[in-house]
Amino acid sequence: MYKHLFFDLDHTLWDFEKNSKESLADLYASFDLHSWSITDLSRFQAEFSVVNKRYWSLLESNQITHEELRRRRFRDTLLNLGVEADETLGLKLNEAFLELLPQKSHLIEGAIEVLEFLAPHYELHIISNGWQDVQSKKMKSSAIAHYFAEVVTNERAEARKPDKRIFDYAVKVAKANLSESLMIGDNYEADILGAINADMDSVFYNPDNFSITQKPTFEIKKLLDLKNIL
Structure with a gap:
């Protein structure tokens, strides 16, 4: 048929979930997020997963653009974990993430x-x-x-x-x-x-x-x- x-x-x-977790672990190490008072890698991974899913849902319902997702998902993840962050920092982390993520298999x-x-x-x-x-x-x-x-x-x-x-x-x-x-x-x-x-x-x-x-x-x-x- x-x-x-x-x-x-x-x-x-x-x-995506497994590859994302590996990429976030790489980010955690390369940006030394432990020194930013994010002492728990698993908490960072879990918070990003929640934020990312929310932003993708907003994107797919045409409430935000791809560019807004790129700028905000890491900013919001850090803010929710008590780290002062703006969209510039969020975009820097996002660019690094998008370099790492596609390399996972x-x-x-x-x-x-x-x-x-x-x-x-x-x-x-x-x-x-x-x-x-x-x-x-x-x-x-x-x-x-x-x-x-x-x-x-x-x-x-x-x-x-x-x-x-x-x-x-x-x-x-x-x-x-x-x-x-x-x-x-x-x-x-x-x-x-x-x-x-x-x-x-x-x-x-x-x-x-x-x-x-x-x-x-x-x-x-x-x-x-x-x-x-x-």
Whole structure:
């Protein structure tokens, strides 16, 4: 039934949380954050995770821009930990983070096995709200770039999930038909509601049993469950 599979990247294939924690540990050491009264690395990592998720949610609902996310997520993380910080310092940390992060290579469990299983039978693509250069580096570092024909980001499409336009753009550049296309992602609002709005079938990768109001075409708990569907 399907010929084109469109994957989200972060949290679906590429293990953002694990790679982020490693990158934050590198930042903690290189910027000597211990001397800034941030005495607990795990607290720094946990606070950034909370702040980052909040800012990405604001971004995906068009309440802020990418530039605001870049400037503010580290500033707010430091402020919440009792460190005086402005957007200039936040941007400096963010730039260092974006240099470190794409070099990490951890993937979600089962990612390679699933891609190896699917690649001979389907055209594989990425639809991501991340930055084009950063996402390309992540895929190269984790040795998965060769599986994908098209990597569509908000920069290319000039729209971000859940906006229908990014899905329409991805289908167009992939030379696909909607009836033959399937979106696979972990973010219910961006990936699944976005796909539903674009009339595209979808697979909700939902390892945390997130409660949903509109059902996707399929729902899985592990990536390897894709082999049972496809």
